Amino acid sequence: MAEGDHTTMAEQSIPQLNLPQFPESYWLASTNVPNFPKLTQDIKVDVAIVGAGISGITTAYLLSKQGLKVALIEAGQLLTGTTGHTTAKITAQHDLIYDEFISHFGKEQTKHYYEANAEALQFIKKTIQEHQISCDFTEEDAYVYTNSDEQVNKITAEFEAYEALGIPGSYVDQTPLPFQTKAAVVMPNQARFNPVAYLTFLVNQIIKQGGQIYEYTEAINVEKGNLAAVITSNGYKITCGHVVSCSHFPFIDGWSFYFARMYAERSYVLGVRTNKDYPGGMYISAEDPKRSLRSATVNGEQFILIGGENHKTGQGICTIKHYEALKLFGEEHFGLKEIAYRWSAQDLTTLDKLPYIGRTSADTPNILVATGYKKWGMTTGTAAALLIEKMVTRKESPYEELFDPGRFHADPSIKTFIVQNADVAKHFITGKLEMIHKLPEDLGNDEGSVVKVNGNRAGAYRDQQGQLHMVDTTCTHMGCEVEWNHGERTWDCPCHGSRFSYKGEVLEGPAKRPLKIIEA
């Protein structure tokens, strides 16, 4: 290395393959998802479902199959949220959780967690087989592996938890991966698929079963009562017996303070062609930075999906660097021929890491919510739909208490609550005090940054054609300062994870109002 050259050996070895300039999910790129109209009148149904990702679509499918009249509404286009940007592993192996859950919730409830997710996997498998849905569904063993001595004990404890709970599994030193591992815990017969292809089939079934679907229809409020109603941003009303919020961040936050009971993380995926063949299996590292691996069949060819690099939304390094880190990992272990896709997802984690699924409160038994799947929404989103179907049709479920959104476990909820809200306070203050030197005129094409305009903090992005777009960086949720995300060309809030387009439009809540536009 020449004197004065500060490039590290690792950076020097990054091959000259470029990342795709813009993010695109393979699931969305490869599937024709049908379009639906906006809601343009008041309607009355049995169940109004808000949010068309895996839980909303599966709930609408199950309830319309039972003969109930359902309306499913989505603020944007179907499946373009987290479900369209997942790694789509269908597994009850959610990283290392069973040992931790036993210590917090006891053996019986932890077993319920496993069973709810194992049943969700079986439901997906059975539905695909019954209807012969073409969605690249493949059974695979799932591994949590480690290369770190410190994590070996945790893998051992996790395997002991499997044994205590009767979960099929094994402990191994070495996995089929082309690099050494120190230990891994294996859960056999899990699966992977193309979630958008699978859910597009369910969407078509909802329509055949008499359901209604509306896109670009944003729910902004709910009226309580035996006959409840969802109010949309364009002033229409869906009167219904039950309301189900599956909108990722619940649209009905008014009385539940979900923004203080969950935190948002982003993670990244590359879809690559490689020199080395993939050995089969689905993998996730126990240690950070997370590395997740699975394969997918793209136009008859084998691709590897390399995921990981999660961080709190709006916090951390330039987001392109996360994709670069995954690229380096892929090159090192598999040799990259092509990086065809890159995309990222946002996930919500609750205070105790269990999803919130069920009645929003005892006073509003007909208003239900499903959120906080951590990063495992394929099974927990399906488990949520199966539970909500039971609750709406008044059948009992052993999982009601476990997922009750009103629960508060002293440990770990209090600790997590304090840490999360101290983090919010820190970012609120840091954003206000930050010194800014950059000016809008310093930005090149396709560059965004926080800038100084008339002495105040503002957000600016100069698009590829050279047009400048400026916004007020004060988040419309609770006033934190948003940060630029160059990987996605969005403004992301470090406090509760709201995200806005470079033009200020809301992409993810809890914020409901757009960022204020500043005239260039």
Ligand code: FES
């Ligand atoms: Fe809460 Fe921005 S998301 S202040």
